[in-house]
Amino acid sequence: MKKVIKILTQNFDRDDSHTLETYTKTGGYQAVRKVLGKIAPESVIEEVKRSNLRGLGGAGFPTGMKWSFISKPPKKPVYLLINGDEGEPGTFKDRTIMTRDPHRLIEGVLLASYALGAHAAYIYVRGEFTFCMEALGKAIEEAKEAGYLGKNILKSGFDLDVYVHPGAGAYICGEETALIESLEGKPGRPRNKPPFPAVVGVFGCPTIVNNVETIAHVPQILLNGADWFAKIGSDRNGGTRLFSVSGHVKRPGVYELPMGTPLREILYEHAGGIIGDIPLKGVIPGGSSAPILRPEEIDVGMDFDQLAKIGSMGGSGGIIAMAEGTCMVWALHNLARFYAHESCGQCSPCREGTGWAEKVLRRIEGGHGTASDIELLEKIAKGMSARTICPLADACALPILSYLQKYRDEFEAHVREKRCPVRPKRAA
Numbered sequence: 037m038k039k040v041i042k043i044l045t046q047n048f049d050r051d052d053s054h055t056l057e058t059y060t061k062t063g064g065y066q067a068v069r070k071v072l073g074k075i076a077p078e079s080v081i082e083e084v085k086r087s088n089l090r091g092l093g094g095a096g097f098p099t100g101m102k103w104s105f106i107s108k109p110p111k112k113p114v115y116l117l118i119n120g121d122e123g124e125p126g127t128f129k130d131r132t133i134m135t136r137d138p139h140r141l142i143e144g145v146l147l148a149s150y151a152l153g154a155h156a157a158y159i160y161v162r163g164e165f166t167f168c169m170e171a172l173g174k175a176i177e178e179a180k181e182a183g184y185l186g187k188n189i190l191k192s193g194f195d196l197d198v199y200v201h202p203g204a205g206a207y208i209c210g211e212e213t214a215l216i217e218s219l220e221g222k223p224g225r226p227r228n229k230p231p232f233p234a235v236v237g238v239f240g241c242p243t244i245v246n247n248v249e250t251i252a253h254v255p256q257i258l259l260n261g262a263d264w265f266a267k268i269g270s271d272r273n274g275g276t277r278l279f280s281v282s283g284h285v286k287r288p289g290v291y292e293l294p295m296g297t298p299l300r301e302i303l304y305e306h307a308g309g310i311i312g313d314i315p316l317k318g319v320i321p322g323g324s325s326a327p328i329l330r331p332e333e334i335d336v337g338m339d340f341d342q343l344a345k346i347g348s349m350g351g352s353g354g355i356i357a358m359a360e361g362t363c364m365v366w367a368l369h370n371l372a373r374f375y376a377h378e379s380c381g382q383c384s385p386c387r388e389g390t391g392w393a394e395k396v397l398r399r400i401e402g403g404h405g406t407a408s409d410i411e412l413l414e415k416i417a418k419g420m421s422a423r424t425i426c427p428l429a430d431a432c433a434l435p436i437l438s439y440l441q442k443y444r445d446e447f448e449a450h451v452r453e454k455r456c457p458v459r460p461k462r463a464a
């Protein structure tokens with residue numbers, strides 16, 4: 037087992053981990069003291085680039101490179117938006133940072149804003165997460181009183197205001213341009229790109245959108261240096277990430293592990309293996325949009341590049357294990373139902389495709405499908421891939437194609453036997 041390195045979760049075991057006192061006692065706000073007014077914003081961006089920090093919201097885009105897309109000097113105010121929507125099924129890690137160590141996120145916001153030249157930052161939090169908004173609100177007040185937010189922070193001449201903004205619990209509002217629309221008070225519908233948010237974002241101004249976990253990493257990177265962070269992870273994937281592990285494992289939970297940790301190690305050592313020691317049937321490695329892996333594929337290193345190489349994705353780091361005895365048609369139908377419900381309806385391939393796929397899957401699962409339904413499902417999934425404004429349609433299509441490729445015999449058995457062969461009682 038690789039050594040467990042705690043960066044984001046170092047204070048999680050303490051009851052008072054959310055307080056300013058605990059955060060400052062354990063090295064908190066030291067990076068701000070080191071950087072603000074002393075290191076040039078461009079050098080901060082270079083350091084983050086060299087650290088190989090990747091966006092941990094889903095796409096894995098290099099963070100420092102994203103920050104460098106803000107033109108200097110900016111012609112309009114620059115905004116930093118923190119994505120705390122955390123809507124991807126199987127993902128439950130950002131909420132732990134927002135509640136257990138909100139000051140780590142606030143310090144990250146402060147450093148990122150300084151690097152970008154932003155004087156206002158919004159933390160967009162999923163509507164149901166009232167407990168996160170409460171914790172963040174208290175921490176922002178504490179930080180303001182201590183002089184870490186507001187005007188002339190630590191006499192550096194730098195000003196920053198941070199606002200918490202509630203979403204309304206729509207999955208699509210986690211997509212960065214839908215989030216921007218929602219923050220502006222409009223329905224959360226993704227925008228056509230280009231222009232990208234770094235050029236035209238919120239209120240028509242240059243904007244960077246980053247995930248909660250991504251930004252919470254920034255203080256330690258700037259305190260300990262890019263090389264330290266880069267070395268912890270794997271090739272071109274710096275540091276650690278929080279893996280949300282759920283499904284049929286003995287110890288579900290959030291595990292902070294170095295990028296590139298083998299999936300087998302996460303499942304069988306950290307998460308304790310499969311309940312009842314039943315064989316594994318399949319595993320989703322990066323949130324429900326990620327193509328599924330079969331048991332023979334779990335020696336893969338869990339980083340963005342290694343997962344892409346085997347046809348899946350690192351996504352949000354949400355791992356869902358499924359043991360033998362799980363009906364893969366049922367599992368896929370469950371996902372399709374979610375995507376059909378969450379499609380914003382703006383693009384017809386997504387609006388029609390997700391709903392149509394859900395209906396076909398319901399038929400097959402219930403034992404009413406025909407052999408042509410399996411081909412139809414494949415056709416629907418291919419027809420909605422890469423044809424829409426945002427990747428929600430792909431997030432539904434990719435799992436469909438992977439389940440069909442890897443568990444096709446199970447779909448065929450449902451059609452042939454006109455029932456669920458895995459959980460016969462359920463389908464009867």
Ligand SMILES: Cc1cc2nc3c(=O)[nH]c(=O)nc-3n(C[C@H](O)[C@H](O)[C@H](O)COP(=O)(O)O)c2cc1C
Nearest residue numbers: 091092093094119121122123210211212246247250
């Ligand atoms: C449908 C959809 C939902 C998304 N939901 C989230 C989310 O809940 N949280 C998140 O951080 N990113 C989410 N993303 C990714 C964001 O669009 C964006 O890439 C991310 O916030 C950028 O931050 P990062 O570079 O730090 O990863 C979603 C993307 C799509 C297409």
